[in-house]
Amino acid sequence: MQSNLNVDTLIAKMAKELNARLQSFPSKQVLMIGIHTGGVWIAERLHQLLKLPQPLGTLDISFYRDDFSRIGMNPQVKPSTLPVAVDDKHIILVDDILHTGRTIRAAMNEIFDYGRPASILLAVLGERSGRELPIQADVVGAHLSLESHEHVKLMGPDKLSLSVVRTP
Amino acid sequence: MIPQNIQLDSQGRLRHLLTIEGLKRQMIVDILDAAESFTTVGGQAVKKVPLLRGKAIVNLFFEPSTRTLTTFELAAKRLSADVLKINVGTSATNKGESLLDMLRNLEAMHCDMFVVRHAESGAAHFIASQVAPHISVINAGDGRHAHPTQALLDMFTIRRHKKEFAPLTVAIVGDIMHSRVARSQIHALTTLGVSELRVVAPKTLIPSHASTLGVHVFHDLTEGIRDADVVITLRLQKERMESALLPSEHEYFQQYGLTPEKLKAAKPDAIVMHPGPINRGVEVSSEVADGPQSVILEQVTNGIAVRMAVMSMVLGRAPEGAAQ
Numbered sequence: 001m002q003s004n005l006n007v008d009t010l011i012a013k014m015a016k017e018l019n020a021r022l023q024s025f026p027s028k029q030v031l032m033i034g035i036h037t038g039g040v041w042i043a044e045r046l047h048q049l050l051k052l053p054q055p056l057g058t059l060d061i062s063f064y065r066d067d068f069s070r071i072g073m074n075p076q077v078k079p080s081t082l083p084v085a086v087d088d089k090h091i092i093l094v095d096d097i098l099h100t101g102r103t104i105r106a107a108m109n110e111i112f113d114y115g116r117p118a119s120i121l122l123a124v125l126g127e128r129s130g131r132e133l134p135i136q137a138d139v140v141g142a143h144l145s146l147e148s149h150e151h152v153k154l155m156g157p158d159k160l161s162l163s164v165v166r167t168p
Numbered sequence: 169m170i171p172q173n174i175q176l177d178s179q180g181r182l183r184h185l186l187t188i189e190g191l192k193r194q195m196i197v198d199i200l201d202a203a204e205s206f207t208t209v210g211g212q213a214v215k216k217v218p219l220l221r222g223k224a225i226v227n228l229f230f231e232p233s234t235r236t237l238t239t240f241e242l243a244a245k246r247l248s249a250d251v252l253k254i255n256v257g258t259s260a261t262n263k264g265e266s267l268l269d270m271l272r273n274l275e276a277m278h279c280d281m282f283v284v285r286h287a288e289s290g291a292a293h294f295i296a297s298q299v300a301p302h303i304s305v306i307n308a309g310d311g312r313h314a315h316p317t318q319a320l321l322d323m324f325t326i327r328r329h330k331k332e333f334a335p336l337t338v339a340i341v342g343d344i345m346h347s348r349v350a351r352s353q354i355h356a357l358t359t360l361g362v363s364e365l366r367v368v369a370p371k372t373l374i375p376s377h378a379s380t381l382g383v384h385v386f387h388d389l390t391e392g393i394r395d396a397d398v399v400i401t402l403r404l405q406k407e408r409m410e411s412a413l414l415p416s417e418h419e420y421f422q423q424y425g426l427t428p429e430k431l432k433a434a435k436p437d438a439i440v441m442h443p444g445p446i447n448r449g450v451e452v453s454s455e456v457a458d459g460p461q462s463v464i465l466e467q468v469t470n471g472i473a474v475r476m477a478v479m480s481m482v483l484g485r486a487p488e489g490a491a492q
Contacts (some may be wrong), residue, residue: 064217064218075198
């Protein structure tokens with residue numbers, strides 16, 4: 001994998017792309033939601049760069065995972081906080097890495113349990129191959145080429161960096 | 169003696185919840201942390217998460233209950249489980265079917281969890297010792313023995329207001345002798361390590377071995393709640409009057425009823441709790457029950473999140489032996 005990726009540069013690039021896409025929406029109707037944990041770190045920075053008027057929402061999708069019966073309950077789940085109603089909002093859903101697409105499916109299910117958004121955009125810091133669902137990102141920081149035994153992890157929250165973990 | 173360890177599976181995870189006694193501090197903290205994350209579900213437009221979709225939970229209540237039964241049912245439904253309530257008073261046990269036969273039948277219907285309330289101490293343990301390996305049992309109150317989910321929701325309520333347990337002085341006021349709630353609270357508060365735990369009641373309502381549980385015994389209400397951070401009042405059962413353990417409701421209220429004047433002995437920011445249902449003018453005056461220091465209705469709300477946490481931890485265990 002490219003080892004010279006600068007996360008801050010990628011986020012700045014994402015913010016620029018998002019800004020162009022958001023021109024058609026009234027800014028008060030835009031709601032950014034980060035997915036715990038890495039997605040929230042990215043979303044906090046994007047939210048600041050884009051100067052969005054609505055407060056940032058956070059989502060912990062643990063209760064919506066499709067592998068709950070296999071991996072069990074994690075007591076360290078963080079509460080989801082959606083500070084404003086999602087109804088009729090244009091949602092920017094932010095995550096760190098798009099891989100199988102299952103996290104995004106779970107996040108969308110959870111959002112719809114809060115209400116009916118006008119639209120959802122997906123912004124991710126990195127995307128890699130391995131999709132198991134028909135889900136694609138609208139804004140991508142970096143396209144990562146990884147072997148199937150390689151995983152990428154976002155380290156944070158103070159200084160963000162990407163690191164590759166190899167499973168034997 | 170009831171064995172405690174049937175609560176845990178071979179990997180030390182919670183399989184049944186029967187009593188607080190013997191639970192490790194970290195286990196209690198994990199349950200409270202999980203409950204915290206469920207508190208937001210009640211605020212969603214769709215007040216449900218799909219965690220226990222496809223699981224069947226049976227409420228087996230051999231003793232009447234409104235609050236506990238309702239909050240268990242709501243908790244299960246908010247986790248998307250299917251819930252059925254067996255009205256034991258009118259069920260086949262009255263037609264001579266044994267309890268074990270009834271359990272076997274419910275197992276044959278592929279139920280996953282029994283929530284049991286029974287007037288006999290040890291009933292939930294007995295059922296847990298008899299059920300098939302895939303079934304979990306939650307004790308929703310057995311005789312004078314234990315009411316673990318009530319104690320956990322009380323701990324959750326205390327933690328939300330006071331953050332840390334270590335510096336707290338907690339006073340439990342009322343019928344300690346017959347109270348499964350008090351017993352479970354004492355185990356929980358001791359395990360979580362409060363600074364001082366007191367019980368306040370007339371001599372006839374305190375078990376003689378109380379001090380061996382690590383509590384300080386008081387017979388005077390004002391002394392007992394002096395500088396307390398948390399005052400827990402307990403329900404007084406009317407039948408205690410009839411069995412001559414107490415002179416009269418009126419006299420009990422005179423000595424042990426919590427009024428705004430008496431509450432001044434506690435810290436100014438002390439919270440007042442009660443497991444419900446309240447006998448107004450017996451354990452606590454209406455001014456206190458409805459006053460600014462009362463968290464009694466919060467306890468009810470918190471009961472849903474805590475029961476969701478317990479149910480999902482118990483039913484959400486990965487299969488035994490599976491890789492984590």
